[in-house]
Amino acid sequence: MTNAIVAEGLVKHYGETKALDGVDLAVRTGSVLGVLGPNGAGKTTLVRILATLLRPDAGRAVVGGFDVVRQAHSVRGQIGLTGQYASVDESLTGVENLLMIGRLLGLSRKDAKARARELLANFSLSDAADRAAKTYSGGMRRRLDLAASLVGRPRLLYLDEPTTGLDPRARLEMWDIVRNLVADGVTVLLTTQYLEEADQLADEIVVVDHGKVIASGTPAELKSRTGAxxxxxxxxxxxxxxxxxxxxxxxxxxxxxxxxxxxxxxxxxxxxxxxxxxxxxxxxxxxxxxxxxxSTLDEVFLSLTGHRTEQEGVPA
Amino acid sequence: MTTLSVPSAVASRVSPLTSLKNTATLAWRSLVSIKHNPFEIIDLSIQPLMFLLLFTYTLGGAIAGSTDKYLAFALPGILVQNTIFATMNIALLLNNDLTKGVFDRLRSLPISRWSPLAGRILADTVKQAWSVALLLGFGMILGFRVQTSFWGVLGTFGLMLVFCLCIAWVAVLVGVVASAEDKVQIFMFSFMFPLTFTSNIFAPTSSMPGWLQSWVKINPVTILADAVRAMLNGGDVATPVLQSLGWAAAILVIFAPLAVWRFKRRV
Missing domain, CATH: 3.30.70 (Alpha-Beta Plaits)
Incomplete structure (x- = not known):
């Protein structure tokens, strides 16, 4: 059993705010880890560090055998990032977005085009392939985002709140896509605010609050502790x-x-x-x-921490 | 002995050739997006022509006595003004990349660190060359004639593009510092309008009050316009060209490090 991602004692400050306050986690190769927490818990900061977009103030992380700070370039060669903050170019068409990424990853023009068409077909976007991404619906945008992160066939995929803001049907479609990727052997780190999403997709869940891991285990273990x-x-x-x-x-x-x-x-x-x-x-x-x-996330939090989730800036 | 399974396709760093390819791909991306963005076509083509027509036919007679004479005086100035206005595009598009998350996606790829920025600037240079060619061509239809030679035209392109590459860093800084698109516009307008109008591009310096003249004479817009006039209409080329290059170098030395510093801090 090997771990695709290992993080030890990750700390990140933004001025006075501690976004991450010593996070440890491990993701087994081929499994799905759900990082569950409310807004402002530090989930996105964690993903950004693991995706080499941000340097931790302390601690270290190894992704696919490479250190995220010292061997950032090698880490980038193995990961795909989809999320709130990693997005497509809205003024390009679906096919142009994927073509650009294929070219950046070193594919020939012909191969990059073929890969773009293949991914668009897989994600039911063929009809919209030649339309600018700004005309896409929310669900289509997320699918294109996800397709963009898969051009290089990464072995490791970060999904940062992949279904936040999507309607229930688009959410179910996204879940199916993620399940298919996992079936192909991709290791997934998924952040979410929805307990149900973590329950549906994750093999293991870590619950984060105020930059700390407050609970971890399989969905069944967490449920037996918190009340499903x-x-x-x-x-x-x-x-x-x-x-x-x-x-x-x-x-x-x-x-x-x-x-x-x-x-x-x-x-x-x-x-x-x-x-x-x-x-x-x-x-x-x-x-x-x-x-x-x-149970809602709020209720899980209540039973894990004794306090309710706090909206950013508004005391509960 | 354990062997780490390192995907062989991933080199540990980016070669210079790959960096250039990355930059070209990202410049392509900036150019191809024009066709989905009608406003940019207007910015790049219709706006410069509009300025040229408006100023030539409304002010030409009053300022220079005839539209033909005015065209010889104003076209080089409008070239310069257009170049400075067009840098706003860099600021806007760069800011958009940063706020919409496109830069994060690019930075998560195993590509050269500087190619996203370099690609934007390269694409902007191509757009600027297009605007210069368009204005010159349209000016000729209206009656503008190059009095020097082919070398004067080539020199104009060369100097304009060098100046663009330097002043682009002001736009990069604004694009990186601004938190949103509307702030970019406010900032760029409050800098571009005074800068371009307190120059001799539309009216001769001698027609302005004395206190303003002392600034107009050293304004880089005046100096660059004088250099382009000299290269296209004839006259002393060396002085204004060297002064223009001096200004370009000064802008580069001040703004490029500032922009890079803020860029590194932001991403």
Missing amino acids: QTLAVRPVDPAELEIVAKVVADVVRTTPEIADSVVTAQVTDPAALPAVVRRLDDAEVAVAELTLRT
Whole structure:
């Protein structure tokens, strides 16, 4: 078992702000690592360091056997970068964008053209190949971005929030593309704000907050620690919130949260839902809403750190 | 013994030949994008012609007595003004590359570190040569005649392009420092309009107030326009050409290191 990416003690400051505060991680060759965290957690800074775009203030990282600072050029030869900040030229067509990158990577004009057409076909962009990228929809733009990072057939791919801002259908398409790449043996480091995305794609997940890794493990391990799903119960009469909270606490054996006339709790056992229904029925509590849904990142954070995610600049 | 599997296609650094190829590819990219960007065609072609027509036929009679005489005086000046205005393109496109993430994509590729910047400047030089040729050609249709020789025309191209390459660094600095496109425009306009109008490109220096004359005489725009006039219309060539090259060198020495320093800090 070898690691395609190893990072040890990465630190990066922006003035007073510590974007990264000692991050360690390892990505096994051929696997997908999901880096999960809210806005401002340091995910993009981490990707930029691993992609040689930024030098760490301390710590080191080895990508594909090369040091990201001392052997940056060799690292660049193995990686593909797609993300919020690595983009295509909007004033060029799809084919021109890919042709440019092929030429920069040393392909002949003929080979670069063939590779461009092949990638555009793979990503359902053939019809738009000769249109300027600025006319593309959000989903098409992301697919072209991804295609651009694959021209050189990298063994390692960084996807920095590949589906942020995409509609659900485009998100599902993006997931399929990523799964196909993984099936071809590409190692993927994926950053995301969505627990579901990490759960769907990643073999292992690291959760980052304030520039630190606060939890790591397989999706199943994290779920068993944090509660994969959230149970929410809203009684018809808000006066019965206390009774509902007690019932939920008895079943899931944790202290539930009460906010906005809804009782919520993290659950790992699927039998919790029918149990709660039975007990509420016994207690003759009328319920306006009763749902079991995937935990949001906020809820995972709450159970991992005891604090909610903070929006940038706005105290929670 | 363990062997590291190093992909053989990846050399540890970029050879000079590859750097040149990278630069050419990136210059191609800047040029090919013109066809998807109608505003740039207007900037490069229609705007210079518009200036030429407007100034020749509205001011020509008043300033020089006839449009033909004025054309001989103003065309070299409009060439210079157009060159300086056109550097805004570099600032805008470079700023766009930085803010939209195109530079990050390029920098994550195993290519020469300087080719993205060099490609932009090379493409700009080609665009500038096109504008000079267009203005000269159109000027001739309107009645402008080269009084010197083929060498005068060649010298004009040479001097204009050398000047472009130097003043491009001012635009690079603005493009790198500005946080967004509109800031580039504000900054470039507040620098380009006063610079080009406080010169003798549209009206002779002697018609201006004394306090302004002392600046107009040393303004690089005046000096470059005088050099181009001398090369196309005849007269003393050496003095204004040497002074122009002196200005170009001074601009380069001041702005290139500043621009490179800010560029390294930003990327």
